[in-house]
Amino acid sequence: MNLPATGRSVLVSGASRGLGRAVCRAFAAQGDRVAVHYGSRAAEAERTLESLHGSGHVLVGGDLSDPAEAARVADEAVRALGGIDVLVNNAAVNSPHPLPTTGYEEWTAAWQSHLSVNLLATALLSHRAAHDMIARGAPGRIVNIGSRGAYRGEPDHPAYGATKAAVHALGQSLAVSLAPHGIGVASVAPGFFDTERVAHRLTGKEGEAIRAQSPFARVATPEEIAEAVRWLASPRAEWSSGTVLDLNGASYVH
Template sequence: MRRVLVTGASRGIGRAVAMRFAESGDRVAVHYGSDAEGAARTQRMLAGDGHVVVSGDLGDPDAVQQVVDATVRELGGVDVLVNNAAVAPSAGTRHAVAEVEYAQWQQIWHQMLDVNLLGAVNLTYAVARHLIDRGATGSIVNIGSRGAFKGEPDFPAYGASKAALHAFGQSMAVALAPHGITVASVAPGFVGTERQADKLAGADGAAVRAQSPFGRVGTPEEVAAAVLYLASAEAAWASGAVLDLNGASYLRT
């Protein structure tokens, strides 16, 4: 039985990841930033017992440490960290260069980098130090994005934050290997979460599905399966990997 901290687990990919670990017999700390009701719903959906809910603004370094401290206190430790929480592309975070003023450009860049990159950076530090101080092994899995490679012209801060997260994960894979801590990343393409339901049902849905030669989008459960594997002992030799999970919609060379 492992103790697993999943950030941004009030819905979507984070909820699916939390459910998959719970189904495997692990105890999960369900983190949320603002959606307390969604996090409570996730907790109720988890198999088994002993799961907890923790909250905190991951853009605040002090709150990050408090999230890890609360998880350690409630679960008795942390063995696996899944860095899933992110400020995602939306109408409110669109920042195409030709469309926004400089002040808005700066605000969105800071918002995305503070959570998507620095939040994960600080969580990784706190959990890694917890493991090292315990003399324990563990796993860290980052949820990156296809956009880190394909480009995000309307959301460049999002693409940059995910590219940096991939690179950070690879650096940590090397740094933490001597301590028996693995670090890997998943880079999903378009995933059919609740947040994307309207887009998939609307005029753009067919074009989005056509991005993949399979003619569909990914599911949160497919991402969760990849995360569960990368956090497993069997995947230790995959430490440092960035796993493309996009249905052949974008192929790196």
């Protein structure tokens, strides 16, 4: 999909590798300047930055589970880029915690970490970015990375599925709230896609079973998801505000 260069300022959270890196590259390739956020993987984030086309890109580190740090990340991106025209909420945690075999303290900690990063940080970065857009009178876009798991259930990762469902709902609420300011908000709900974090699961019998979930007999690439994010953030996509776009290769339909 060929979209015109926009020269906008883009903040991508959780961009040290995987989908975040692919999203950064997609925006940089069309002439946008990108703030590459990372939590703890500074060296990998540096590699993301070095791989970006063009100039004017910056690194912004910070622990998004801390509300003060989330505000600082957004504010640093605003200062470095002169504002945020596009926010991509990609940062997330996803650790296994099946209820039958998880102790209460571990269960509690899992829910707290998923809620603080997957949901609360998404809300806080959205607040900061939207207020910057409104203050400048600039139309903008917020794109949230949700998940197929919000619909089909995540028995080993219930807090992940629940927080991603909440992210979808948050995006729809903000789409209505922010439309009068020219700000579009949408989400994507990817199925399984190939990244460094899950590469070990795509080998052997488990990998065969995962690929068989889709009638295409494969999983997505991060670049396929990133292309959809780029379109949802484009000036042409205003009418898609409020959308939750399924990107799962027909592995789950509803």
